[in-house]
Amino acid sequence: MDKTDKIVVGISIGDLNGIGIEVILKAFQDKRMLEFCTPVLFGATKVVSYHKKALNLEVPVHGITNIDQINPNKINVLNIWKEEVKIDLGKATKESGTYAAKSLExxxxxxxxxxxxxxxxxxxxxxxxxxxxxxxxGHTEYLEANLEGKSLMILLTDELRIGLITGHIPIAKVAETITSELIKDKVDTMHESLKRDFGIVKPKIAVLSLNPHCGDNGVIGKEDDEIIKPTVQEIAASGKMVFGPYAADGFFGSKTYKQFDGVLATYHDQGLAPFKALSFGKGVNFTAGLNHVRTSPDHGTGYDIAGKNLANSSSFTEALFTALQVFNCRNEYKEITKNPLPIS
Known part of the structure; x- marks a missing residue:
């Protein structure tokens, strides 16, 4: 089989006791999904079968032991372990974490x-x-360490893309982590991603403030006036359409985000709280800046509903189509930029 016939989608199955396998199976209940891609789940058919039985889902899967055995018209499960694994739906166990790591690796x-x-x-x-x-x-940091490039976590829907200047770090360390160099790196990564991954020729990017009300001229903090604002001005002077800093509350409350192709939040919850309020269940987590495409649904393990057949697969489906779109967009971008006209 020539794997280039369709895009081959590798899928890590996540925490074995959560809703990951459920949303994967539900997404592929619609057989038309196999017209767009060839899925390969990294895990074990026994684990997938356990979830199918617990959820009463009739979704046939094709067990394989080598990637060369994939069937382009089936849901492939690449068996990467043979031993029995205890599954305790809805509970966080060391065993379920260990095998989630095996799948991801x-x-x-x-x-x-x-x-x-x-x-x-x-x-x-x-x-x-x-x-x-x-x-x-988390995933983002692991993938940056194992792939090439500088990562940027972007949460996205059709009308909103939010990247994070700082990611999974304690809030107490955010202010000391925000530097002019870091802001420039993240702006560069988002700018390049918007062009390469989404086909936006002249991206327009907003940068949010660190402090409430942009620091109120130093009354509530000096980082916005001393670090963020001059850095944004410097970047804008280089030719990029970058604006800010904007106070986050008014920015989202007035729907100003609709005027931009991308938004950079200074810390995790500043970006993710409004994003999930606006689009939970429909959003996608995309790791920009790396040499390979990775997406994920915008929700967590869902232990509280695991095994109850209540999980919604919409976000996983969106993650799948986003990955396919970005992959195709990157190939098109590579094609149109491989022989640039010389500058006279």
Missing amino acids: AATNHLKENKVDVLITAPINKENIQSESFNYP
């Missing part, structure tokens, strides 16, 4: 070797996945 390795074209990651528990071999705050 195998999927990432296949991505690096171009044996799959894109990666979609089901949710993990950031505590029980920790080990000597996995010592990262």
Whole structure:
């Protein structure tokens, strides 16, 4: 089989006791999904079968032991372990974290070797996945360490793309982490991603303030006046359409975000809280800046509804189509920029 017939989508199955496998199976209940891609789940058919039975889902899967055995018209499950794994739906266990890491590692390795074209990651528990071999705050940091490029977490829907200048770090460390160099790096990554991954020729980017009311001229903090504002002005002077800083409350309350192709929040919850309020269940987590495409749904492990057949697969489906779109857009961008006209 020639894997280039369709985009091969590698899927890490996430925490075995969460809703990851459920949303994956539900997404592919619609057989038309297989017209767009060839899915490969990294895990074990026994684990997937357990979830199918617990959820009473009739979704046939094709077990394989080597990536060369994939069937382009089926949901492939690449067996990367043979041993029995205890599944305790709805509970965070060390075992479920260990096997989530095994799935992610195998999927990432296949991505690096171009044996799959894109990666979609089901949710993990950031505590029980920790080990000597996995010592990262989350997917984004792990993928940056194992792939090429500088990562930028972007949460997106059709009308909103929010990137994070700082990611999974304690709030107490945010202010000291915000530097002019970091802002420039994140703006560069978002700017390039908007062009390469989304086909936006002249991206328009907004940068949010760190402090309430942009610091009120130093009354509530000096970082906005001393670091963010001059950095934004410097970037804008170089030719990029970058504006800010904007106070986050008014920015979202007045729907100003609709005027921009991308938004950079200074810390995690400043970006994710309004994003999820506006689009929870429809959003996608995209890791920009790396040499391979990775997306994920915008929700967590969902232990509270695991095994109850209540999980909504909409966000996973959006993550899948986003990965396919970005992959195609990157190929088109590569084609149109490979022979640039010389500057006279």
